[in-house]
Amino acid sequence: MNMVRLRKLWFQFHKWIGLLLAIAILPLCVTGFALVWHDPLLRVIHPDRYAVEGPAALAPATYADAARAQLSPGEALTKLTLPGEAGEPVLATATKPVKGGRPERINIYLDPKDARVIDKEYVGSTVFQVMHVIHGSLMIPEWGRPIVGWVGVAMVISSLTGIWLWWPLSGSVRRGFRWKRHANTDSNLHYLLGFWISVPLFVLSLTGVWISFPSAFSGFDGPRPAATGPSRAAMMRAKPIEQPATPLDAAVAGAQSAQAGPVRSVTWPTDVKPEWAIEIGRASVTVKDASGETKVSQPAGRPPQTLSRTMRQIHDGQGMPFWWQLIVFLGGLLPTVLSITGIIMWWRARKWRGALAERQRQAAGRKTAG
Template sequence: MTRGQWRNLWLQFHKWIGLLLAVAIIPISVTGAALVWHDGLERWLHPDRYAVTGTAKLPVTAYADAAAARLAPGERIARIALPTESGEPVEVSAARPGGGKGRPVRTLVYLDPADARVIEVSASDRGAIRFMHVLHGSLFIPEVGRQVVGWVGVAMLVSALTGIWLWWPTVGGFVRALRWKRHPKNTDYNLHNLLGFWIAVPLAVLSLTGVWISFPSVFSSFDAKPAQAQSRPKGPDRAALMRAKPLPAPATPLTAAIDAAGSVAPGTITSVQWPTDIQPEWTMQMSPPSGRPATVKVADATGQAAIDAASGPGAGQPQPTTARLMRQIHDGSGMPFWWQVILFLGGVLPAILAVTGIIMWARARKWRKQLAQRQRARLAPAE
């Protein structure tokens, strides 16, 4: 194929990907941009939830008792997250009885860390933040939504790469191609051309990491596991763990579990996860006076505590994996501010590109129709 034929082929790929998937690309991109600022957005949308009067100074049991008093019959505490920064509430997550397919709904109780006063009680499937998470991750499509979003990510990756090919000037130099008015009249064309170039590489990275998250089993071979980890029996899958039910009466009380965790990893507790019917063990996140946080498991049957075997040596932190790195790159958690800004632009600009692409296609379609009418008029026999 000639260069012109290749260019036309990539143009068709690029055009029809944008046109056919715009209805999915726009909401995925916009919600992804908003979720980069998840914490700040939640504070803005729910200011009452952060109306605390002081810092955490009560024992974990006090927060557990206060939350339990507001739960409905059959609901059981699954996790308590203590604030790590000033101005944050204590968040208690409780499992509801029953449950069907999909992500289980939790009852969330927000407490004032200073006195365990209940600030707010809500459901985990309510609110704008939750709406954006579900829309971004599955487009509200049951069962296969995550895979659908993954294939949209594949299409966006192809679109980003073909966009670079199409942007590259066929006449003139590289620097000249960066000018604003590559088209003398159409602002949408110039906007699509310039924004598309600057966002193409970040968009390709975002698309690739999104595909990685959507199809974890496809890329699992990239995470080499140590021999001892390979020899251990495979645990329950993520879906089963999400639906696990907290034990109604753990054999090891909460206070005893906290004491046991502190004996192997001294420090301040930042979260407590209750033992369940699938994993009958307490899970404590400990923040030491110095060094990295530690994850401690306390067996409910025996009360024996140990730093999580899947953690890094002596630190209690999970071993770094490619999958975890891909998620960090994709959502910006723990990443520098400049990368979070790029992620935000990587969400906003594709939506703009989708709109300008539709405008360009509609104008070209109208122009071809008018051209065909003029040609028919010239060829028509004179009366």
């Protein structure tokens, strides 16, 4: 197969990947470039939540009582997170049971100065949570995650074939960077933007595939440590104990007697794991609900940095430098433009081929009549 025929083959492959998957690629890209700015956008959308001053000045039990007063029957507190710096609210997290599914999460924002309730939201109905679900599964139950994974595989192939098609057939490679490579603006946009975003798009698509099919890449993280305690699925469906044997203020006092420092967060005991988990400074302290026994465990903070976790960071940009977050943003925005310009190019070519076929039929008819 010569170079021209191979190029035509890659062109057909690239074209039909873009056309057939545009309906999936567009929502993935749009939600992707919005989610990378999740935290800054939250401050813009909800400025009242961050119009607070000073660190947490009250006891954790005071914030818990204020948050509990906002809950409806069946809802229960699960965690209290105190601000790490000025300008951040106290965040009380609660859950609402959902029949046959995971409990719905509720966020209650409190002023750290006086425990005034600033806002309450049901996380499942927020714009960002809906975008997370779209980006992770296209809102398709069960099959959505693997579908997104295979769309990622197609985008990996599309980015590679796009580089092949961008490369000029003859002359210097500098020809590929010319704006007026084609007569149409949409074609020039498609070629130039496609080249500059091809490598980042390849990286983002590959990391997206990694996230969608974790079991396929689990071997890259090395041998897993032996599982201890309840499974992650069980913990996600755990129910907070309504009346703990050890009250919150007693649990905090016991934890602070074992570990000095400011309280960063408090997690309630559940039916699956009946113990308080309290972060104090850089340490994590557990307090058994039944006995009040305390234990200072490993330093609090991030879990070990596995390759899978690194892939997720690269993909969503969280905790990465600003320049990479900007690339992730463009990696979602520019493919949206590429999808639209690609559809325009295909439609124009389709009309052109139809008009050419009609002229050929008319010419053939005149020749036959003559």
